[in-house]
Amino acid sequence: MEQILELKHIHFAYHNMDGETPALTDISFAMKEGEFVAIVGPSGCGKSTLLSIIAGLLEPEKGLIRINGKFLRESTTNIGYMLQHDQLFEWRTIYNNVILGLEVQHMLTARTREKAHELLDTYGLKQFKNAKPSELSGGMRQRAALVRTLVLEPEVLLLDEPFSALDYQTRLTVGDDIGQIIRREKKTAILVTHDLSEAVSLADRVIILTKRPATIQQTLPLIFDLEQDTPLNRRNAPEFKTYFNLIWKELNTDD
Numbered sequence: 667m668e669q670i671l672e673l674k675h676i677h678f679a680y681h682n683m684d685g686e687t688p689a690l691t692d693i694s695f696a697m698k699e700g701e702f703v704a705i706v707g708p709s710g711c712g713k714s715t716l717l718s719i720i721a722g723l724l725e726p727e728k729g730l731i732r733i734n735g736k737f738l739r740e741s742t743t744n745i746g747y748m749l750q751h752d753q754l755f756e757w758r759t760i761y762n763n764v765i766l767g768l769e770v771q772h773m774l775t776a777r778t779r780e781k782a783h784e785l786l787d788t789y790g791l792k793q794f795k796n797a798k799p800s801e802l803s804g805g806m807r808q809r810a811a812l813v814r815t816l817v818l819e820p821e822v823l824l825l826d827e828p829f830s831a832l833d834y835q836t837r838l839t840v841g842d843d844i845g846q847i848i849r850r851e852k853k854t855a856i857l858v859t860h861d862l863s864e865a866v867s868l869a870d871r872v873i874i875l876t877k878r879p880a881t882i883q884q885t886l887p888l889i890f891d892l893e894q895d896t897p898l899n900r901r902n903a904p905e906f907k908t909y910f911n912l913i914w915k916e917l918n919t920d921d
């Protein structure tokens with residue numbers, strides 16, 4: 667597998683009228699193509715800040731990011747971003763929401779329209795193409811938001827707590843469902859979550875951050891002895907509890 671993303675010695679602080687808020691200290695890690703990494707850490711430690719830096723929305727104070735071998739600023743690699751709220755527009759149909767990014771980026775062609783239809787069909791939204799977002803369940807809305815991201819053919823997907831607005835039951839099924847779609851589409855993905863069971867059921871590797879300013883406390887590869895490595899099978903596997911407890915312990919050590 668090719669290395670797609672590389673972060674080296676990233677530092678970042680927010681500056682405002684009240685002074686400086688250091689958010690990230692010396693973050694370095696790399697990802698291979700198709701890898702799924704979960705980032706966990708105490709609330710307010712700097713997880714979203716880190717995603718914003720990878721998305722190019724914030725500039726690190728020190729350090730470098732390479733994506734497909736090029737510096738982030740020079741890179742043409744498409745990065746997809748999925749947030750906690752699906753941000754579907756109620757006045758647009760599901761299909762028109764899905765093609766919104768294509769429209770904005772002047773990428774709406776016969777081929778990309780076709781791709782939008784294909785993805786909606788594949789992921790169970792065929793009958794809802796002309797529905798308004800309010801007619802869909804929370805899970806389906808999240809699927810539609812994912813399709814809207816996937817149709818732009820991102821090479822790297824950034825997921826910032828994308829399931830946390832859903833109730834517990836829905837979060838479980840939607841998290842597993844979306845995780846499987848991302849695997850099927852062979853996307854490189856970074857998931858920020860406060861839900862340890864979500865991280866353990868979905869990721870190849872978990873990066874545990876310290877409290878703010880965040881630095882990497884530990885990186886834990888997740889290896890499951892399963893014939894079919896699905897989120898649901900992971901949740902029922904003996905390794906699940908071991909990994910969950912390991913991460914829990916790491917997050918609750920005070921040094």
Ligand code: ADP
Binds near residue numbers: 689707
């Ligand atoms: P997390 O995603 O881990 O909860 P964030 O990355 O959102 O944490 O925030 C990290 C820290 O930076 C928090 O203490 C937060 O209050 C602070 N912060 C976030 N955005 C800003 C901002 N625009 N200005 C100043 N401080 C900020």
